Amino acid sequence: MTDFGFTLTKSSTINFDSLDNHLYKRLCTIEPDAQICMSCGSCSATCTAAPFSGMSVRKVILGLQRGQDVRPLLSNCMLCGKCTMVCPRAINTRHLLLTLYRIYD
Amino acid sequence: MKENIVIIGGGIAGMEAANQLLQLGYLPIIVEQTDHLGGHVAQWHKLFPDMSSSQEIVSNLKERIKDAHVHLETKVKGINSLGNRYNIMLNNGINIVTKAVLMSTGFSLFDASKKEEYGYGVYDHVITNGDLEAWFNGKTDKRIPPQPKAIGFVHCVGSRDLKAGNSQCSKVCCTTAIKQAIEIKERFPDTEVYCFYMDLRLFGKKYEDFYIQAQRDFGVHFIRGRVSEVGETLDGLVQVKAEDTLVGKPLKVTLDLLVLMSGMVCNSQVTPLAEMLRLEIDDDDFLKSKDNVYGIIESNRAGIFYAGACTGTKTIPETVSEARAAALCIHNYLKNNF
Amino acid sequence: MISQGKQKIWSDYQKEIPDDHWYYVRSCIRQNFFPASEKMFTEITKKVLHKDLYETPHHTTCGGIAYHCDTIPQETAMTIVARQFALMTEAGYENYVPSCITSFGNYAEILETWHEFPELEAKIREDLWKACRREFNKPKYLAHSSDLIFHWRNEIAAKAKHHLVNKETGEPLKIVEHIGCHYAKMFPHKGVGGAEYPYVLAGMIDSWGGQVIDYPERRHCCGYGFRQYHVKANRSYSISNTWKKFESMEPYHPDAIITNCPGCPYFLDRWQYVIAEQTGKTYGENGFGIPVLTYEELAGLVLGYNPWDLGLQLHQVAVEPLLDKIGIEYDPKAKYVGLNQEDLLRPELPSSLKCF
Numbered sequence: 192m193t194d195f196g197f198t199l200t201k202s203s204t205i206n207f208d209s210l211d212n213h214l215y216k217r218l219c220t221i222e223p224d225a226q227i228c229m230s231c232g233s234c235s236a237t238c239t240a241a242p243f244s245g246m247s248v249r250k251v252i253l254g255l256q257r258g259q260d261v262r263p264l265l266s267n268c269m270l271c272g273k274c275t276m277v278c279p280r281a282i283n284t285r286h287l288l289l290t291l292y293r294i295y296d
Numbered sequence: 297m298k299e300n301i302v303i304i305g306g307g308i309a310g311m312e313a314a315n316q317l318l319q320l321g322y323l324p325i326i327v328e329q330t331d332h333l334g335g336h337v338a339q340w341h342k343l344f345p346d347m348s349s350s351q352e353i354v355s356n357l358k359e360r361i362k363d364a365h366v367h368l369e370t371k372v373k374g375i376n377s378l379g380n381r382y383n384i385m386l387n388n389g390i391n392i393v394t395k396a397v398l399m400s401t402g403f404s405l406f407d408a409s410k411k412e413e414y415g416y417g418v419y420d421h422v423i424t425n426g427d428l429e430a431w432f433n434g435k436t437d438k439r440i441p442p443q444p445k446a447i448g449f450v451h452c453v454g455s456r457d458l459k460a461g462n463s464q465c466s467k468v469c470c471t472t473a474i475k476q477a478i479e480i481k482e483r484f485p486d487t488e489v490y491c492f493y494m495d496l497r498l499f500g501k502k503y504e505d506f507y508i509q510a511q512r513d514f515g516v517h518f519i520r521g522r523v524s525e526v527g528e529t530l531d532g533l534v535q536v537k538a539e540d541t542l543v544g545k546p547l548k549v550t551l552d553l554l555v556l557m558s559g560m561v562c563n564s565q566v567t568p569l570a571e572m573l574r575l576e577i578d579d580d581d582f583l584k585s586k587d588n589v590y591g592i593i594e595s596n597r598a599g600i601f602y603a604g605a606c607t608g609t610k611t612i613p614e615t616v617s618e619a620r621a622a623a624l625c626i627h628n629y630l631k632n633n634f
Numbered sequence: 635m636i637s638q639g640k641q642k643i644w645s646d647y648q649k650e651i652p653d654d655h656w657y658y659v660r661s662c663i664r665q666n667f668f669p670a671s672e673k674m675f676t677e678i679t680k681k682v683l684h685k686d687l688y689e690t691p692h693h694t695t696c697g698g699i700a701y702h703c704d705t706i707p708q709e710t711a712m713t714i715v716a717r718q719f720a721l722m723t724e725a726g727y728e729n730y731v732p733s734c735i736t737s738f739g740n741y742a743e744i745l746e747t748w749h750e751f752p753e754l755e756a757k758i759r760e761d762l763w764k765a766c767r768r769e770f771n772k773p774k775y776l777a778h779s780s781d782l783i784f785h786w787r788n789e790i791a792a793k794a795k796h797h798l799v800n801k802e803t804g805e806p807l808k809i810v811e812h813i814g815c816h817y818a819k820m821f822p823h824k825g826v827g828g829a830e831y832p833y834v835l836a837g838m839i840d841s842w843g844g845q846v847i848d849y850p851e852r853r854h855c856c857g858y859g860f861r862q863y864h865v866k867a868n869r870s871y872s873i874s875n876t877w878k879k880f881e882s883m884e885p886y887h888p889d890a891i892i893t894n895c896p897g898c899p900y901f902l903d904r905w906q907y908v909i910a911e912q913t914g915k916t917y918g919e920n921g922f923g924i925p926v927l928t929y930e931e932l933a934g935l936v937l938g939y940n941p942w943d944l945g946l947q948l949h950q951v952a953v954e955p956l957l958d959k960i961g962i963e964y965d966p967k968a969k970y971v972g973l974n975q976e977d978l979l980r981p982e983l984p985s986s987l988k989c990f
Contacts, residue, residue, distance in 0.1 A: 193911045193985070197870040199877055205540055207446075207490075207549035219515070226511045229496075230520070230542050253542055256517070280508075409639070412830040417639035527850030528635055530885045535850040 205257055214294060215255035221290050224282045228252045234274035234284055240267040248274050248284045251291070262295060298323035301626060302384050302394040304372060304569065307335025308612065309400035309604030309619045311357040314364040316623030324364040325392055327384075329565060331369050333358060335402050341432035343612060344468075344475040345502035353612075371565075375572045380599065380633065395634060396599045396626045399583060400619065401569065403560040403605040406454030406462065414450065414556055419528045421551070424453075424558045425469070428476055444487050444552035447480055448536055449473040450523045451493040455559030464580050466559030467609045470496050471503045473557050474510045481514040489516045490549065492523045492538050500611060521547070526554060560609040573600060582608045593622045598633070601625055635848060640831050647828035651777050651785040657727035658689045658779070659718060661734035662699060664928075667900045670945035672733050674930040675779050682793060682937060683786055688725055693718055696732065698740030698816075703860045708747070712758045713765065715744050720768035730773035731782060735895040738778040739816025742824050745772060776824070778817060780894035780929050784826055784834045787841040795938030798844030800889075801961035806845040807889040810924075811835035812879075812902065814895025815855050835892055838929060842936050851882035857905070858897035876905040880917050880924075887919075890956050891926045902926045907950045910986035921988035923951030935962060942968050947978070952989045966990065 218225050228249065235247035244267035254261040265288065274284040299322050303310040306328030314324035332338055334354035343350050367386060374385040375397075384392045408416040408424045416422050423431075423439050431437045451473055455466040470493065477489045496518070498504045510516040521538040529535050534554045540547040562582040570577055576596050578584035583606045586594040593602050603622040604615040656679070660672050679687040696718060697711035722730055732738050748755035762768055783790070798807045813832045818825025827833025830853070836846045857875025862868045879902075883891075893899040906923040910916050918924045926949065927935075934944045941962060946953045947969045957964055969990065970978040983989055 193908075195869070195908060195911070196866060197873070199909065199912055200870050200874040202874070202878060203545050205543065205545050205547040207547060223512050226515060227508050257540070257543055409642075412643060412828065415639075417642065418636055418831065419639075420635065525853065527852065528848065529850055532635075 211258045212256055215252075215258075217294055218255060218287070218291060221294075222283075222287045224280070225252055225255075225287055227280050228282060229280060231279060233277040233279060237273045237277050239269055239271050239273060243267075248288070251288070255291075261291075265291060265295070299630065300325055300392055300394045301396050301398065302327065302382070302392055303398045303400055305335070305400035305402055305563075305604075305606070306330075306333040306366065306368070307400060307402045307604065307615075308337050308353065308357065309335075309402065309606075309615045310398065311354075311361055312616050312619035313398050313400060313603055313623045313626075314361045315357060316620050317626065318361060318363055320623060320627045322627075324361070325394075326361075326364055326366045327370050327372060327386060328366065328368050329371050333366065333368070336405075336426075337612065339426065339429060339433070341429045342475065342479065344471045345500070345506040347475070347478075372569060372572070375569075382599065395630055396601065397573070398601050398603060398622055398626065399566075399569070399573075399575070399595070399606050400603045400622075401563045401566045401583075401606045403609070404563050406460070406466075406558040406561050408453055408556045408558045410460060411453055411457075411556070413525050414453065414523065414554070415526045415528070415534075416556055419526060419534055419554075420532045421534050422526065422554045422556065424556045425472055425476065426558065428555050432479060439553070441552045444480075444484060446488040446490070446549065446551045447477075447484075447553045447555065448490045448492060448523070448534070448549070448551045449477055449555045449557060451491065451496075451557050452522065453556040453558050454561065456494065457559075462559060462561060462580070464559075464609055465497060466557075467497065467499075468611055469557040469559055470498055471500065471506060473555075474498075474503075474506050474516070476555065477516045478506075478510055478514050481510075481516065489514075490551075491516060491518045492521055492536075493518060494520070494522050500613070519547070523554075560605060563606065566606065573597065575600065578607075580608065582606065593618055593625060599629065601629075640833075643831050644827045644833045647823060647826065647833070649777070649781065649824070649826050650775065651781055652729050652775050653685070653785070655686045655727060656688070656729045656731045656777075656782065657722040657725060657773075658687050659693050659696070659730070659732045659737065660689070661732070661737065661896045662695045664733060664896045667896065667948075668928050668931065668945060669948060670934070670943065671928040671930040674934045674939070674944060675733065675783070678786075678790070678930070678933055678937065679782070683789055687731075688727055690721055690725060692721055696734070696737040696740050698734070698736040699860065701740060702736060702816075703864065708744075709754075709758070709761075711740060712744050712747075712754070713761050715741060716758050716762040716770055717766065717768060719770035719772060720762065720766075722773065723769070723771045728771065728774040729777070730775070731777050731779050733779045733896075735778060735814030736816045736897075738776070739814075739820055741773075741776055742821050745776065746821065748772070778834075778894065780817075780834050781826055783929055783933055784837050787838045790933055790936060791841045791843075794842060794936045796936055796960050796962055798839065798842045798932075798936070798960065800959050802959070806843055807956075807959060808847050808886060809839045809844040810847045810849070810852075810883055810886075810888045810891040811839060812852075812856060812891055812893040812895075812898050814893070814898055817894060835894055835929060838932070839892070842932070847883065847886045847888050849883045849886055851879045854879050854882075856893075856895070856898040856901045858901045863897075863901070872901070873905050873908055876901055877909055880906070880909065883924075884917055888924050889959060890932075891924055892929050892932050893926065894929055899926045899928050904950045907984050907987050910984060914986050916987055918951070918955065920955075921986075922955050923987055925949065925951050925953045925956040927953070927956075935960065940964070942971070950989070951987070954990055 240246035246267035340350040576584035697714040700706040701711040818829040822829035903926040
């Protein structure tokens, strides 16, 4: 292969046609409320781990919907439950995260 | 003999005003340019947020205004002021003298082909909200595949769009998209449904619950990002590009059908009427109300009143309320000035 | 695809193109990339169609390339353009036709800016006078040279020696049209057919017997983007955009690509070699690439000019498969013989992309 000093870059476009979101779908059968998240960001704003680790329940749900591996985010959760307290859609986020741990196991 | 009141426009605003005016003892005369009463509502299938039947509203109203005079497929040819009266000349040769005129001329759906990048009229599987309602009502439409795998709804087509000449939010499209998405899910439970929105504006009673229902009970996917470009694949499917603004990355998806939520613009037939009546047009091209807070249904001319979407985008309950209010205003105007 | 829908849009974007008396300005780079294209334009205009086309050796760059690379401000580009207009005025012309798409966009943008801000035009007039004692009239008509070939497409079709039809099967050739970004994306009403569904090249393909391919990434930029290519560190971004287009058009099996921009044919042509070197993938048949032609080269082929006189040997992607499909005769041995009969020598062959 000739070295040109530059290479083809893979597009960052999310291709919904080849999205693998089976984990999200599985989560929804156990935690249907995962679907009513409206990405308001209350959970991330109050999260103890967020400012130091990037943890965010909003990002976890969104990441799962887009077929991303959210385990690195999940591992930062301290299960303090503040996100559950502030969620305006009354999603039991703490329970949702625990379910997700089980799914990943 | 009963007093004539001329109502221009036989949609639900004109019909409801006629209903009230009949009860107040007047003879409403509806002038409608199409061949049917009920306007856009008569073309619709079900209504948000209760999935009630739009046909039922129209047929109930028809029943209630049986004593009104209705001129279908009729246009106003000319209008003269005669002191504090108006002489309305119709193109069927009839002249009517009236002390009050109600403008209930409504809206037109934005012509989606003007947003060329969406390919309405160019791509095989791109339709509008209006087309989908017609299909729900039983009209055949070759553009709608029998077993769609994925369907997209594009919010704000021609609304909140300065380039399309419309800065206004059309108010009803967000909730209509949710309603249509649910209707699609009821027919095709396995179809993936995506709603592409900029903001979800669900201001009315029960609208937010309707949204939650679409998310939780029907699994409709809401993607925050406006569709920027549509193409057609070799198989004739629709390829859509948008930004997933919550993730912060571009996205693309191939769909079997794309539904454009065309917004509301002022009825294009209103301009000549407004000129004849010397009515002011607002900078959003709708008829200009005397005041946008306290005087929505009043015009700049004595004896001419407004109801419904002729002054701006309206929901059905808003339109019906304005029609009732306009009937009362007309009644008081006649009582106090003649 | 609903063809009537496109025709309706095309009818909304008609452009008045005078039939004769044009003042022609060349591109900075096209003669290096595709050396016979501009020559072919003057040949077709003057010798084949007998039109009046004037050019002067005094014209310079329009400044568009530097303006788009952000190395000069627009006012500098405006003064350069004002001088070009002065040359046109002095020659007694009022119809202005640039060969370059970015020039066309540059002229359109400047004329539009002057229309909106007449005080700026007055200032530029003064600057030009101070700099070189010249005065100018603005062109009455501005067209890109592809607009003119579009305008004359049926006259060319009437004189055609070849049609864009597969000689063996009788089927129309499948042709991708690629429009330079600065043609109509900035001012849709200044392009034939508008910006979403431009008709300028599609009209030529229709008229010369081919079939236009409309693929999902049709509107996408070729990836050149000036600074994106000029800075080597950015070339990965440039080629990746081109790659995206090829991946999108691949299922349609296009027989050729035609373009109306200086940069696009170069990058669509040369990057096929780089993509093949890096991935082993080729997009034409049997290991070849998809031939990429300028509209002048295509017009030249249709009119029966010798492919080697059109400079097609300077393309990276071999054009022979396309010539064979159309049934154009050529002498393989003459491919690398110069105009003066000198041997131009043979290029080194790529490892993946099949070439002659």
